Amino acid sequence: MLPLCMLVDENVQMLDEKSAPGFPGAHEAERTHATQHCALWVYTGTATVRSPGGVVEFGSGECLVVPAGVPYEITVHVGSLVIPVLIPEWAVTDLSAPVVIAVDASWNAWILHHFAAWVSPMRSPGYTGDELLAELDRRDDQPEAPVCPTSSLAGGIARHLWRFPADPRLLRDLASAVGISVQSLRRAFLKETGMTPGAWRTAMRLHAAREYLLAGYPVSWAADRVGFASSHGFIRAFSDRFGQTPACWAQGHNAVGDGERASEERRTTRFADALTGGTSTARTAPPIPASVAARRTYRDTHVVLWMYRGTARVSVDDRHIELSDGDAVWMPAGHSHEVMVDDGAVALPMAFPADLLDVRGDDVVVTRVPSTWQAFMLHNVVSSVTLLRPEGYDPTEVLEVFGGLVQRRRDIEDAALMMPVTPAARLIAQKTLDDLAGRTTTPQWAEDVGVSSRTVNRWFREETGRGYGRWRRIARVRRAMELLDQGVAPSATARRVGYTHLSAFSRDFREEVGMSPREFVRRPPR
Incomplete structure (x- = not known):
């Protein structure tokens, strides 16, 4: 059987004969991030942000940081590209108004790596968070991590709280944000997890705290990071759930390396330090570590993975593909896949609901995207995973890079x-x-x-x-x-x-x- 990676050269020629498609501007209506600052980094072109403090125009190589709690709306001009990156409020203090910061081009790949880590399931190869905790739970006969709800609305809230355990909003506010009542949220959690939303949130915070404790962070620091108002309350809740104080538990298991939360903590701190210095020009971007997306199967979602930089290996079922700069791979829904990204590399994902495309084939498709199409690809990545997208955006337009190979699949019912x-x-x-x-x-x-x-x-x-x-x-x-x-x-x-x-x-x-x-x-x- 012909190796899938041999498709690359055949498709390169097809794309190089065409100019990269242009892309329109985008506008995001007024919004507010309650507990996170939003760093709006201009990759190319210009953008305008309106906030209560006035109008700010900024351009390529600049990053506008909007403080948590400040409402803003953004206009991205035609042919321009803005990458939004969220930063927890604790990472940058004393920020009360939007500020523009110069970002040296040497940081470009690292910021995209940081962005990818927030929008994809990539983890460090030595991930010692949930996996190790699960092993410790089995060994010590301790409570397992709370089960995530399965319904879309309750599940969405649960995933948000797992990612941002310190979010201070009340459950009724979280429910209102997705258009359901707190009573409906309570019924969903009880039915799908056997716990009330409040009990689930507390259990989740305690399990999240153990990742920080495993990485050697102090008890008081871990308590604050997962949303407890006081160390005393955290110690009491931890002892009730796990039968010992956080300090005793941490001493018994010692620091075992970095879980994903600890890795994310340092990644965020590095980015925040660069920004709060007033300019990142004098600072060297940290190295980009390898990462892994463990094998998983999306039943209702097709995935495109594009290599912005570096090399990676993708396994789909029992097929193995080597990717390098500019390669893009189509991975169809219903097939298990695993991604291993090398040191220094940046892999960016795009997801497509299966019912969005009239695609019934199961082929894995690989193509090479010329460097002249880089901005177009980034535009599609941002548009597919954030709200910063053009009006009437067609998410399937990026499939043009596959030369029609994805859309024109066999129809087995013909x-x-x-x-x-x-x-x-x-x-x-x-x-x-x-x-x-x-x-x-x-x-x-x-x-x-x-x-x-x-x-x-x-x-x-x-x-x-x-x-x-x-x-x-x-x-x-x-x-x-x-x-x-x-x-x-x-x-x-x-x-x-x-x-x-x-x-x-x-x-x-x-x-x-x-x-x-x-x-x-x-x-x-x-």
């Missing part, structure tokens, strides 16, 4: 390739479509489902009009037509759809289509 209806036969058909380069034979499929080869062929013949072998050949040829339409060479297409020899592919293609692959490529447009 009448030209009917699907069998017998469950076992349909399973065979779906697995075949998922891996057209596979070598599983009819007898092997028959053994897998516990029937004879004759039965498998009978299912396919009676329900699709073709035996299994002919059905798979048509599926391969149909997919090959799509790949050839995308500019993939006939030899590469043959390997991708399961042919070892180009001659066999050409023979089957001619029998099904009436022309050779090369003739198909050269045919006049319809």
